[in-house]
């Protein structure tokens with residue numbers, strides 16, 4: 001079953017075609033990676049998929065339904081969640097509270113009940129807290145739950161965003177450069193987390209520059225260059241694709257290419 | 263679980279105890295009067311802090327809702343013979359409805375644009391109250407009949423001390439409750455990152471309107487109390503300076519600190535009274551003190567002091 005189908009998706013910003021006529025089909029339960037040099041439109045694609053941007057052209061279908069013009073919160077309530085390349089942490093909240101917000105779409109107390117702290121609110125708070133702690137444990141941050149979110153390291157914040165997205169119990173999770181700025185041990189940790197998600201039946205779309213991670217974990221890899229599709233296939237197919245190798249060597253991605261192919 | 267509830271409500275318990283004990287040290291009835299003003303302003307400030315400090319949405323027109331509440335308990339009884347207590351609830355409902363209608367378009371704006379739009383709302387409400395002289399007495403204002411409950415007339419600073427104090431505690435607890443709830447977490451999330459809040463399924467526009475309505479109702483009740491306590495109301499109740507005063511109390515006490523709202527109200531109600539001994543220099547000194555507070559306690563009194571204590575303990 002295809003959980004996500006994208007047809008001829010395009011968006012431009014003042015003449016720049018950031019995403020240009022892209023087609024994508026993501027099989028449920030797989031890891032689907034998007035790679036490409038900086039500025040090739042990966043984050044823009046995620047912004048389109050999550051409803052943050054509205055496309056100029058094209059169709060997006062999620063779990064069999066057309067969702068092209070849906071607002072981000074509506075999409076989230078259908079089971080699409082994401083993390084951000086440039087972190088979007090709730091910095092005035094604790095680590096645990098950040099993740100508790102992730103569970104919001106399943107919380108069902110009204111504002112009047114919230115004001116008087118009706119017993120249902122207490123039950124909900126306890127349930128949400130349990131769930132958030134479990135999500136934190138999954139990314140290895142259980143011991144940091146009580147800390148201020150601002151006290152975490154960059155790599156830990158990346159994992160905090162994953163835990164927060166997980167707390168929403170998504171069907172499809174978009175991870176935008178989760179390993180950027182992470183040391184090898186933290187990257188290993190993210191690899192482990194993604195594998196555990198797949199076991200739970202969550203589909204993962206991954207944007208990542210760490211080619212070892214991408215090639216190890218992906219079922220399919222989609223390559224973008226200047227907003228357009230350059231290639232798509234299994235990691236082996238993409239690795240041996242001449243156009244891909246050239247794009248990486250030609251652009252400012254030669255370091256990535258060495259890591260990926262060398 | 264029980265201990266969690268206790269820590270959450272601890273500030274409310276401590277403040278309630280203070281409210282009960284303090285009058286034992288009041289040298290004169292004048293101090294009751296100051297207490298009443300503190301509670302009434304703190305009530306409005308807690309409401310505004312829910313909007314500003316938690317949800318991160320500024321309002322420079324909140325005195326407009328104070329005005330709606332104040333004139334409700336004036337116009338209702340005088341022109342229509344409706345009992346004051348009913349008008350208090352009616353005023354709160356009306357403020358809520360106005361906030362609901364205006365909130366959706368206005369709260370789409372951000373930062374300075376939102377500030378100016380709410381400023382406009384406040385000015386608009388104040389002008390209506392000034393111009394509809396037939397109903398409001400115009401710039402001169404109108405007198406407000408006493409609050410009568412079950413045949414008993416609420417008058418005098420001592421009586422109002424207990425009414426306003428008790429109401430403030432209830433409002434304070436409701437605010438603490440809200441912040442430790444799904445809605446409260448969503449609001450605080452919106453403050454820090456609207457985009458992250460949205461992709462986690464939070465209907466940002468709806469939540470903003472909801473807290474705008476609640477905060478307008480807080481202001482309205484405070485306005486009704488102020489009018490009933492003073493027995494008189496003028497359009498100044500809804501004026502721009504009043505709005506600024508409320509914002510100053512929020513920021514001085516500490517954005518996002520419910521306890522800070524009380525502290526902000528205490529400082530800006532008590533200080534001008536205490537400084538009257540300096541006659542001509544009163545305003546200058548007040549301005550100076552507020553500036554010094556903000557320079558040294560830049561996150562507001564309560565959060566800054568809390569951080570300083572937490573730092574020392576480590």
Ligand SMILES: Nc1ncnc2c1ncn2[C@@H]1O[C@H](COP(=O)(O)OP(=O)(O)O)[C@@H](O)[C@H]1O
Nearest residue numbers: 013016018036037038039040041042043044045
């Ligand atoms: N909101 C925006 N306004 C203007 N240009 C944008 C916007 N978002 C993305 N872009 C442009 O789209 C292109 C692709 O950017 P991006 O998707 O961030 O690339 P990547 O994530 O692959 O590094 C860049 O040229 C970028 O400047």
Ligand SMILES: [Mg+2]
Nearest residue numbers: 042043044085
């Ligand atoms: Mg990017």
